[in-house]
Amino acid sequence: MQPDVAPKEETKNGLFEDGLAKSSGSRISTGSIICAIRNNQSYDSIRHLLAANPRTEVAEILMANQSAYSTIFASIYANRPELIKLLVEYGANPDATDHNGVPLLAYAIFNSSISATEIVRALLTLGANPYVIPSRMWEITPNQLYEKLHNGSDSQISWCDQKHQALLMNSLNISMKYYLLQASENIGSHQGTEAPAPIIGQNYAIKSVKEYLVAQHVCRSDSLPILAFVGPPGHGKRALARSLGNFHELSPFNTSPSSVNRTAPEDRNHPEVSNSETGGLDIFFIDGEKVDHAWLKALLNTVDNCAYRHQETKHLTRLNAVYILSVTQSEESLSRTYTNLYDINRYSDFKEVQFLDTKVKSQLKDELVQVYGTSIASRIQHIVPFVPITRLESSVLAHQFLTQAIQGLYDDYTRRCTAPVKYARRIELRADDDAFEYLGRFCAPGGGVRYIKQEVNTKVVLPMVKQYQTIIRKDVAGFKGLVTLKMIRGQDRPDDFTLFSNSGRTMISVEVE
Secondary structure, three states: OOOOHHHHHHHOOOHHHHHOOOOOOOOOOHHHHHHHHHOOOOHHHHHHHHHOOOHHHHHHHHOOHHHHHHHHHHHHHOOOHHHHHHHHHOOOOOOOEOOOOOEHHHHHHHOOOOOHHHHHHHHHHOOOOHHHOOHHHOOOOOOOOOOOOOOOOOOOOOOOOHHHHHHHHHHOOHHHHHHHHHHHHHOOOOOOOOOOOOOOOOHHHHHHHHHHHHHHHHHOOOOOOEEEEEEOOOOOHHHHHHHHOEEEEEOOOOOOHHHOOOOOOOOOOOOOOOHHHHOOOEEEEEEOOOOOHHHHHHHHHOHHHOEEEOOOOOOEEEOOEEEEEEEEOOHHHHHHHHOOOOOOOOOOOHHHHHHHHHHHHHHHHHHHHHHHOHHHHOOOOEEEEOOOOOHHHHHHHHHHHHHHHHHHHHHHHHHHOOHHHHOOOOOEEEOOHHHHHHHHOOOOOOOHHHHHHHHHHHHHHHHHHHHHHHHHHHOHHHOOOEEEEEEEEOOOOOOOOEEEEOOOOEEEEEEEO
């Protein structure tokens, strides 16, 4: 990626300086917010700064294009996506531009920090328009990653001259392109882009759960929801469940004091302190591989009787809860469900959603009856398929795991360095999309997140850490903060790179400087 030269030039042309002036009659200013961000004040401190003023007053300030641009810009270069969300909640526009019309999304992409991808995702989640970035730069053709993606037509983008195009080409990574594509698919829909959890490849599952729980809440059903999450291992079933509310895992062995419901001494499967009491949602997660059918049947037969004792009134009240049975699909089941019907190397479109809603759910229902019997299967009210991830999604996951490892490298580096040195540097990852395409191929159909992480750790992270340790043993200041991945084909491989091979013809090198 390119260094953040262009954005820094913008700060010299009056954008921040203009924002420093107080609005007449206001107790808060754009400048005070920017100063708090620059001074690395905590999230709570900045939230209190905003909350200490009338919300309408803060919104009036932040709704101005210049103020929204200046404050979010400061958050981007402080690498703090949580502050971007806070500012947008108070009225800042994530599509704000500088005086030349360059959008915030572009500056987030230009940011050379390892956190840039998460900041881009945050902006898109909060409603930034993906088409302010020329779509030809983030569309992926069928020859790349074997994906068939939707083509978005570029409107006239006056800000994107040759200089900016070059910066975009050098800065956009595979994950940014994926998130831009995801955001483009949500334009025009009635649902927001924000998901309960950033789970790669499970948009259908997230949408299905969200819609079902909303319907249950509106209709005020007499029975507690019982859902079945069905899919291959390592595809986000537990992660999605954790994102929905106060998470508790139930099993015959779950008898620790912190997870026992004291209102019923004989029942050791419900939490002592219920999230329901504060208006939240309790999520009871059951791993189907860890429980026997008799225990599961007995549990589901008592679901509607579950209650918690209010701490003040001591009255028993029914839990506001959701029960989720996690079912791991076998390779045989995956083959029956998706082969010749669902091409996992293509991107989901509306027809495939229809296919999941009809044929896949129907088939999974029949399989649940075969595995668990009619008594248990009939208690399940909603089946949520977790589909195998595509090669594009595998590549995005590989990039995600590598950036997490590099962030750990940076954290280790800052602990070793003196203060003047550690704040002067960022770790940068340089890699072409084909490197992550190559890493994504290591995930067999149904292999899942854990498999990809293991491969990235073994074949990229370990060589990277080894080289990093060699450098800092000689001289801590000798570490330049640059990690480079390169594809090596044929006989072009040098002897001094750490390599791994798939077919013997194509390899990838890891170089740390």
